[in-house]
Amino acid sequence: xxxxxxxxxxxxxxxxxxxxxxxxxxxxxxxxxxxxxxxxxxxxxxxxxxxxxxxxxxxxxxxxxxxxxxxxxxxxxxxxxxxxxxxxxxxxxxxxxxxxxxxxxxxxxxxxxxxxxxxxxxxxxxxxxxxxxxxxxxxxxxxxxxxxxxxxxxxxxxxxxxxxxxxxxxxxxxxxxxxxxxxxxxxxxxxxxxxxxxxxxxxxxxxxxxxxxxxxxxxxxxxxxxxxxxxxxxxxxxxxxxxxxxxxxxxxxxxxxxxxxxxxxxxxxxxxxxxxxxxxxxxxxxxxxxxxxxxxxxxxxxxxxxxxxxxxxxxxxxxxxxxxxxxxxxxxxxxxxxxxxxxxxxxxxxxxxxxxxxxxxxxxxxxxx
Numbered sequence: 001x002x003x004x005x006x007x008x009x010x011x012x013x014x015x016x017x018x019x020x021x022x023x024x025x026x027x028x029x030x031x032x033x034x035x036x037x038x039x040x041x042x043x044x045x046x047x048x049x050x051x052x053x054x055x056x057x058x059x060x061x062x063x064x065x066x067x068x069x070x071x072x073x074x075x076x077x078x079x080x081x082x083x084x085x086x087x088x089x090x091x092x093x094x095x096x097x098x099x100x101x102x103x104x105x106x107x108x109x110x111x112x113x114x115x116x117x118x119x120x121x122x123x124x125x126x127x128x129x130x131x132x133x134x135x136x137x138x139x140x141x142x143x144x145x146x147x148x149x150x151x152x153x154x155x156x157x158x159x160x161x162x163x164x165x166x167x168x169x170x171x172x173x174x175x176x177x178x179x180x181x182x183x184x185x186x187x188x189x190x191x192x193x194x195x196x197x198x199x200x201x202x203x204x205x206x207x208x209x210x211x212x213x214x215x216x217x218x219x220x221x222x223x224x225x226x227x228x229x230x231x232x233x234x235x236x237x238x239x240x241x242x243x244x245x246x247x248x249x250x251x252x253x254x255x256x257x258x259x260x261x262x263x264x265x266x267x268x269x270x271x272x273x274x275x276x277x278x279x280x281x282x283x284x285x286x287x288x289x290x291x292x293x294x295x296x297x298x299x300x301x302x303x304x305x306x307x308x309x310x311x312x313x314x315x316x317x318x319x320x321x322x323x324x325x326x327x328x329x330x331x332x333x334x335x336x337x338x339x340x341x342x343x344x345x346x347x348x349x350x351x352x353x354x355x356x357x358x359x360x361x362x363x364x365x366x367x368x369x
Contacts, residue, residue: 005038005073006036006037006038006073006074007037007038007118007119007327007330007331008037008038008040008068008071008116008117008118008119009037009038009039009040009117009118009119009120009121009323009326009327010040010042010068010108010111010112010117010118010119010120010121011024011039011040011041011042011120011121011122011123011323012042012043012101012104012105012108012120012121012122012123013041013042013043013044013047013048013100013101013104013123014101014122014123014124014125014304015093015097015098015101015123015124015125015126015129015130015304016044016047016086016088016096016097016100016101017088017089017090017091017092017093017094017097017126017304017306017309018091018097018123018124018126018303018304018305018306018309019124019304019305019308019309019314020123020124020304021043021047021048021051021052021123022051022055022309022310022312022314022316023123023300023314023315023316023318023319024041024123024316024319025048025051025052025055025057025060026057026314026316027316027319027320027323028041028060028076029057029058029060030320033320033323034073034074034075034076035074036324036327037323037327038071038072038073038074038075038077039076039077039323040068040071040077040078040079040117041062041076041077041078041079042079042081042104042105042107042108042111043078043079043080043081043082043104044080044081044082044083044086044100044104045062045064045078045080046082046085046086047082047086047088047100048078050088051088051310054090054310055310055312056312057312060076061075061076062075062076062077062078063075063076063077063078064078064080065077065078065079065080066079066080067079068111068116068117069116071116071117079107079108079111081103081104081107082100082103082104086099086100090309090310091306091307091309091310092306093126093128093129093304093306094129095129095132097126097129098125098126098128098129098130098131098132099130099132101125101126101129101130102130102132102134102135105122105125105135105140105143106134108120109144109147112295113147113295118296118330119295119296119297119298119326119327119329119330120295120296120297120298120326121297121298121299121319121322121323121326122140122297122298122299123299123300123319124299124300124302124303124304124305125139125140125304126304127139127171138170138171138172139170139171140290140297140299141154141156141170141171141290142154142170142171144290144293144297145290145292145293148293148294148295152292152293152294153188153192153292154290154291154292154293155167155189155192155193155196155290155291155292156170156288156289156290156291157193157196157265157288157289157290157291158274158275158278158286158287158288158289158301159278159286159287159289160278160281160282160285160286160287160301161285162260162261162281163260163261163265163266163278163281164197164201164264164265164266165265165266165267165268165274165275165278166189166192166193166196166265166266166267166268166274166291167189167267167268167269167270167271167274167275168180168181168185168186168189168267168268168269168270169181169185169269169270169271170271171271172270172271174270177213177269177270178213178226181213181226181230181231181269181270182230183230183231183233183234183237184234186210186230186231186234186235186267186269187234187237187238189267190208190210190234190235190238190243190245190267191238191241191243192291192292193206193208193265193267193291194206194208194238194243194244194245195291196291196292197264197265198336199332199333199336200289200291200296200329200332200333200336201264201329201332202332202335202336203264205244206244206264206265207244207245207246207262207263207264207265208243208244208245208246208263208264208265208266208267209245209246209247209249209254209259209260209262209263209265209266209267210231210234210235210245210246210247210248210249210266210267211247211248211249211250211251211254211266211267211268211269211273211274212226212227212231212247212248212249212250212251212269213226213227213230213231213248213269213270214226214227215250215252216250217247217248217249217250218248227248231247231248231269232248235247235248245267246263251268251273251274251277254266255277275301278301279301283301283302283318284315284317284318285317285318285321286300286301286302286318286321287299287300287301287318287321287322287325288300288301288322289325289329296326296329296330296333297326298322298323298325298326298329299319299322300318300319300321300322301318302318
């Protein structure tokens with residue numbers, strides 16, 4: 001990011017038949033937001049106007065652009081991506097809405113990679129209607145990982161002000177989960193989670209709780225052997241790699257007794273195991289974050305909201321929090337990179353069979369005495 005400008009937050013409009021535009025317009029209507037960052041909305045000016053009128057919302061001034069290269073600070077910016085007419089059917093899934101969602105997402109990601117925006121916040125999509133040429137993925141997470149490159153290993157983290165939950169498996173049918181929970185997968189996610197807690201959230205030595213897969217965490221093998229054969233060995237190896245993790249814990253008792261308050265993060269084995277209790281705590285400030293990418297991407301923790309689309313009932317708090325957290329994570333990464341860019345070298349002196357480590361910060365220069 002250039003030193004002379006604010007962080008540019010790209011926001012995609014998501015499914016045009018849902019509550020995406022409602023929560024975006026409500027978020028951008030806060031005048032203090034442009035004091036904190038430079039919002040850049042990717043969408044359709046015509047569709048945005050349709051939603052504003054349907055919701056009977058006051059007008060909102062934008063710097064309307066054809067290209068993000070003309071973004072201006074201290075105001076809301078709008079990259080008008082879609083020129084063709086798109087039929088709006090509030091509350092109904094449609095292929096037209098899915099195509100519009102992908103067109104905007106593709107453009108925003110390209111601009112993110114080119115450095116025209118600094119972070120990305122995505123409004124909810126319909127994972128079925130967005131499918132097509134160019135998008136054949138279960139969701140945003142997998143698409144962004146593919147765009148970032150084969151070496152990229154994404155990690156889905158949802159969090160609020162009380163708990164951070166990461167997932168070993170994400171958008172999988174429940175019947176496929178046991179086969180996907182391998183020692184290698186659990187260990188990889190533990191490493192990614194620990195790294196993200198340090199780099200993205202500024203936690204120096206994070207403590208991670210690991211949930212079991214089966215009821216009662218398998219009851220010693222009576223209700224399943226994944227804990228003994230997969231999860232516990234992964235935890236032991238992670239500890240050998242100096243990752244501070246504990247478990248496996250039975251998910252119901254773990255959340256019911258508020259044990260999560262003693263940890264910096266919780267690794268769940270599958271989607272609903274970790275996210276159902278998190279969202280029960282309150283969806284108003286929940287954020288979905290994709291760790292492991294070379295760029296920062298967040299989103300609200302809710303879906304398209306078809307049932308309330310066009311009724312002016314949607315709460316924008318989660319999207320607003322997603323914007324704030326994207327900014328915080330971006331800054332945390334910058335600080336972490338600065339702190340770790342030039343580590344002090346250690347000097348080893350061979351004395352027989354033993355290596356003696358000299359701490360160079362304590363070695364005095366003889367020329368100064």
